Amino acid sequence: MSLSSTSTIKVQLSNALGAKAPEYWHILQQYLRGSISRLEYDDMVKDCLGRDNNTLVQLHNSLIVSLFDTSAHLAPPTPPPDVPKPLPRKRKRLLPYQGEDGLDDVTLRSTRLKRWTVGLGRRERERVKGLETVALSTERKPRKDRDEIAAERGVQSLQERGEPPGSRLPLHLASMTRAPTLQHISDRINLISAQHNLGAPHRLVSSLMMLAFEAKLKQLITQALSLTSSSHAITSIQTSGKQTTHYPLSTSSFETLFTLSPATLPNGSAAATRLALGENDTYDEEYLLKDREVKDQRWQLFALLGERSTSAITRWQMNKHFFSVGVLSRLVALHEILSRTSWLTQQRCRDVQDVLHKVVAVGSRSVQKAQDFIQEHAPGIQDIKPYGTYEEVYADPNVDVIYIGTPHTLHYENARDALLANKHVLCEKATTSNAAELRDLLKLAKERNRFFMEAMWTRFQPLTKEVKKIAEDGILGDPVLLHADLSGDFDIDNIPKTDRILDPMLGGGALLDLGPYPMVWAVIGLYEHPSNKNARPSKVTGNIVKTKLTGVDSSTAFVLNFTETLQAQAILSCSITLPPASPGVIIRYRNGNIHISSPIYRPKSFVVQYFDKPGSGVVVKEEKRAFNYVGNGWCYEADEVARCVRDGKLESDLWGHEKSLLLMDVFDEVRRQGEYKLPDGVEKVLRCLRHIQNTSDTPFTSLIPAAPTPSLPTPDPSQAAGSSSQVTAPPAQPQPRQAEEARKDKSLAEFLLMLDDYEPLVPNEVTDYFLQRVGFECEDVRLKRLLSLAAQKFVSDIAADAYQHARIRTNAAGGRTRANQFSGPSSARDKTKTTLTMDDLSAALAEYGITSRKPEFYM
Numbered sequence: 001m002s003l004s005s006t007s008t009i010k011v012q013l014s015n016a017l018g019a020k021a022p023e024y025w026h027i028l029q030q031y032l033r034g035s036i037s038r039l040e041y042d043d044m045v046k047d048c049l050g051r052d053n054n055t056l057v058q059l060h061n062s063l064i065v066s067l068f069d070t071s072a073h074l075a076p077p078t079p080p081p082d083v084p085k086p087l088p089r090k091r092k093r094l095l096p097y098q099g100e101d102g103l104d105d106v107t108l109r110s111t112r113l114k115r116w117t118v119g120l121g122r123r124e125r126e127r128v129k130g131l132e133t134v135a136l137s138t139e140r141k142p143r144k145d146r147d148e149i150a151a152e153r154g155v156q157s158l159q160e161r162g163e164p165p166g167s168r169l170p171l172h173l174a175s176m177t178r179a180p181t182l183q184h185i186s187d188r189i190n191l192i193s194a195q196h197n198l199g200a201p202h203r204l205v206s207s208l209m210m211l212a213f214e215a216k217l218k219q220l221i222t223q224a225l226s227l228t229s230s231s232h233a234i235t236s237i238q239t240s241g242k243q244t245t246h247y248p249l250s251t252s253s254f255e256t257l258f259t260l261s262p263a264t265l266p267n268g269s270a271a272a273t274r275l276a277l278g279e280n281d282t283y284d285e286e287y288l289l290k291d292r293e294v295k296d297q298r299w300q301l302f303a304l305l306g307e308r309s310t311s312a313i314t315r316w317q318m319n320k321h322f323f324s325v326g327v328l329s330r331l332v333a334l335h336e337i338l339s340r341t342s343w344l345t346q347q348r349c350r351d352v353q354d355v356l357h358k359v360v361a362v363g364s365r366s367v368q369k370a371q372d373f374i375q376e377h378a379p380g381i382q383d384i385k386p387y388g389t390y391e392e393v394y395a396d397p398n399v400d401v402i403y404i405g406t407p408h409t410l411h412y413e414n415a416r417d418a419l420l421a422n423k424h425v426l427c428e429k430a431t432t433s434n435a436a437e438l439r440d441l442l443k444l445a446k447e448r449n450r451f452f453m454e455a456m457w458t459r460f461q462p463l464t465k466e467v468k469k470i471a472e473d474g475i476l477g478d479p480v481l482l483h484a485d486l487s488g489d490f491d492i493d494n495i496p497k498t499d500r501i502l503d504p505m506l507g508g509g510a511l512l513d514l515g516p517y518p519m520v521w522a523v524i525g526l527y528e529h530p531s532n533k534n535a536r537p538s539k540v541t542g543n544i545v546k547t548k549l550t551g552v553d554s555s556t557a558f559v560l561n562f563t564e565t566l567q568a569q570a571i572l573s574c575s576i577t578l579p580p581a582s583p584g585v586i587i588r589y590r591n592g593n594i595h596i597s598s599p600i601y602r603p604k605s606f607v608v609q610y611f612d613k614p615g616s617g618v619v620v621k622e623e624k625r626a627f628n629y630v631g632n633g634w635c636y637e638a639d640e641v642a643r644c645v646r647d648g649k650l651e652s653d654l655w656g657h658e659k660s661l662l663l664m665d666v667f668d669e670v671r672r673q674g675e676y677k678l679p680d681g682v683e684k685v686l687r688c689l690r691h692i693q694n695t696s697d698t699p700f701t702s703l704i705p706a707a708p709t710p711s712l713p714t715p716d717p718s719q720a721a722g723s724s725s726q727v728t729a730p731p732a733q734p735q736p737r738q739a740e741e742a743r744k745d746k747s748l749a750e751f752l753l754m755l756d757d758y759e760p761l762v763p764n765e766v767t768d769y770f771l772q773r774v775g776f777e778c779e780d781v782r783l784k785r786l787l788s789l790a791a792q793k794f795v796s797d798i799a800a801d802a803y804q805h806a807r808i809r810t811n812a813a814g815g816r817t818r819a820n821q822f823s824g825p826s827s828a829r830d831k832t833k834t835t836l837t838m839d840d841l842s843a844a845l846a847e848y849g850i851t852s853r854k855p856e857f858y859m
């Protein structure tokens with residue numbers, strides 16, 4: 001059949017269609033406009049033509065064929081033979097609506113796009129059209145806290161791209177067969193980076209992240225397992241193999257792990273908590289980040305996370321600074337706090353608004369004891385974890401601060417471990433066994449940027465503040481004499497000798513246990529007095545009476561002279577065999593007295609007496625003040641710790657490191673004078689040099705090595721007597737070899753300690769250079785100093801030897817050489833000089849196998 005022209009066919013078709021012609025042309029128009037798909041067109045046209053009307057169908061087909069330019073189907077003309085063949089075009093995979101079509105390819109007028117769209121089924125098109133109506137709103141409400149921080153950080157918040165958080169259905173991990181893939185992680189990182197205007201990170205970042213996820217997951221599971229059953233020690237996770245024991249993971253253990261507590265936020269700030277939780281209308285306080293927080297990278301990171309995270313924090317934790325405490329171990333101090341009320345309730349009782357405390361863990365040497373402790377002293381307080389080792393308390397990420405309540409001689413080790421685990425520390429008195437241990441701890445605390453405080457609760461009690469106000473306002477004048485005593489009858493004849501009060505291994509005796517309290521009053525009344533200008537005592541004298549039971553001090557009396565700027569003395573005493581003195585403290589001034597009631601660790605009243613004129617002693621006015629404490633008075637020191645930690649302080653302004661050191665230095669000195677030596681090995685850090693003020697007239701102030709004192713006597717019950725006269729039992733005799741080794745160890749330890757303060761003649765840099773040259777890496781400055789010292793010693797030995805050689809040489813020469821060397825007016829004086837020559841040096845070095853002579857041919 002030859003093809004007629006398109007117009008002829010159109011006329012023929014219109015005639016044949018008759019009344020149906022307009023409908024036919026309308027359908028064609030719809031198809032060409034792209035309003036209907038090809039399949040729809042076919043169907044509609046068939047209906048219009050009549051499915052069996054062959055004439056109409058043939059005319060229709062002719063029209064469609066004629067509509068195409070037949071020339072378009074002709075093969076392209078054969079190119080001339082000399083034209084190079086075009087390179088085969090690489091096929092680019094394009095989506096149906098992509099690619100050039102010669103028309104407007106950007107707007108919806110693109111024919112390709114049209115063709116692709118009309119290629120969709122009607123239902124699909126309707127769905128796509130409908131998508132517009134469900135499009136997620138990208139409108140962003142202003143969020144004050146975040147926007148302010150973002151503005152300060154110079155962060156430009158971009159519109160969310162992709163699905164906003166929360167728009168995806170949650171993934172049910174239980175139904176997932178596989179963990180997230182590297183691709184998932186990579187996509188996520190790219191999305192987050194793009195949202196924060198950052199370029200896509202290197203692909204290794206995703207791999208690293210994947211590793212971190214795996215490690216974190218393993219850690220979480222391990223922790224969850226250990227929380228599920230605290231008696232299971234999990235060291236690794238078995239992924240395959242036959243399990244004989246099953247550790248079902250409890251939901252609550254996972255909840256604990258995934259609960260975000262402000263304690264884990266940088267500085268535990270409430271502002272961060274608010275960021276994490278987002279808006280909450282119930283809180284009207286404004287939480288503003290401090291400058292340093294805004295600049296802190298951890299905060300910036302947290303602010304970013306805060307935009308997306310949700311966390312479970314109870315309201316009270318959010319509202320206040322949250323301070324979680326791990327307790328080592330059982331402690332009388334905590335009994336009452338925990339048993340009467342929780343620390344939380346106490347807060348309200350004493351109207352403290354800014355801090356809260358929560359005991360989150362108790363560490364003991366056995367889980368059972370820890371559980372008993374919690375049961376006994378904190379019934380009803382939820383979620384306190386009982387640990388069977390102290391190490392678990394150090395490792396618990398929910399613990400901010402560790403309270404150390406073990407016997408004195410263990411404080412050093414416990415506090416050190418806590419600091420090494422990056423925990424803040426509140427350590428019972430006496431802080432350590434000696435001042436050297438404390439110095440070592442304070443150094444570590446500084447290195448680790450952790451808060452450390454001696455638990456000197458008396459200093460923080462409201463009564464103390466009142467006493468200080470009166471003592472320092474000037475009416476009474478400067479203090480002249482302070483008497484303070486803390487004694488308690490510990491019934492030493494009937495308690496076991498292993499009780500910490502009697503056991504020398506645990507630092508037993510009155511001085512370390514009770515001595516801190518008379519000392520704290522000497523500090524409050526004299527050392528802190530403005531007229532003293534922070535001068536340490538210029539002299540300390542001490543006297544000790546030892547019990548024959550174990551050799552620890554049963555009574556100790558000591559006197560501190562404050563004569564740098566004051567003219568005052570503190571006369572202090574303590575005893576483990578007497579009831580407390582009454583009053584416990586008397587501070588005497590020219591214009592009156594302050595009497596403070598016993599017990600002086602938590603006095604409940606004080607009286608101020610005013611004289612009619614300075615020095616008369618005639619009391620014309622007396623004022624009494626009384627105090628009562630909720631929770632026995634320990635909470636004030638806890639508040640201090642919480643505030644200091646919250647404010648990023650490393651020590652308390654009221655009871656800082658210097659004061660704790662002063663106490664320990666005084667105790668060292670009193671023990672030295674009173675010849676109370678702790679058994680070998682108890683003091684973990686030893687030091688020969690005293691650190692008290694450096695004057696030369698007294699044993700206390702001069703730099704003298706600790707006098708060798710006998711070991712503590714071996715307890716001999718047969719010799720026990722009620723008398724307190726000083727009878728030193730014969731020292732226990734250690735085995736000679738052991739004793740020699742112990743002596744050497746001790747000397748070495750002491751020597752190493754001295755290196756802390758010793759600057760060798762060989763500068764560290766020189767030692768560093770030579771160490772580097774031999775490929776020896778060493779961070780320990782003590783070791784470097786030891787090497788410098790060895791080098792120094794070697795040089796001085798060589799010099800001494802060379803000097804001997806020189807003297808032999810000059811003597812042999814009968815002084816001629818020397819006399820000839822010098823002439824002129826000063827020669828007579830120069831005869832006394834010895835001049836070292838290279839020959840002398842070479843001779844000395846030769847003895848060490850070092851040849852310094854130049855080879856013959858150089859001479």
Ligand SMILES: NC(=O)C1=CN([C@@H]2O[C@H](COP(=O)(O)OP(=O)(O)OC[C@H]3O[C@@H](n4cnc5c(N)ncnc54)[C@H](OP(=O)(O)O)[C@@H]3O)[C@@H](O)[C@H]2O)C=CC1
Nearest residue numbers: 329330331332333364365369405406407408428429430500
């Ligand atoms: N501020 C204050 O008011 C008070 C302060 N303190 C101070 O607290 C500290 C502890 O005193 P206190 O509670 O009376 O002492 P305890 O003798 O009762 O010992 C406390 C706990 O330390 C643990 N401990 C660890 N190692 C040892 C060991 N080798 N021998 C004995 N106990 C050990 C034990 O707990 P576990 O077995 O569970 O591990 C023990 O229950 C002291 O430094 C003291 O000065 C004491 C009373 C009041």
Ligand SMILES: O=C1OC[C@@H](O)[C@H](O)[C@H]1O
Nearest residue numbers: 429488513514517599601
């Ligand atoms: O700190 C203390 O205060 C009270 C004393 O009875 C106790 O032994 C001591 O450790």
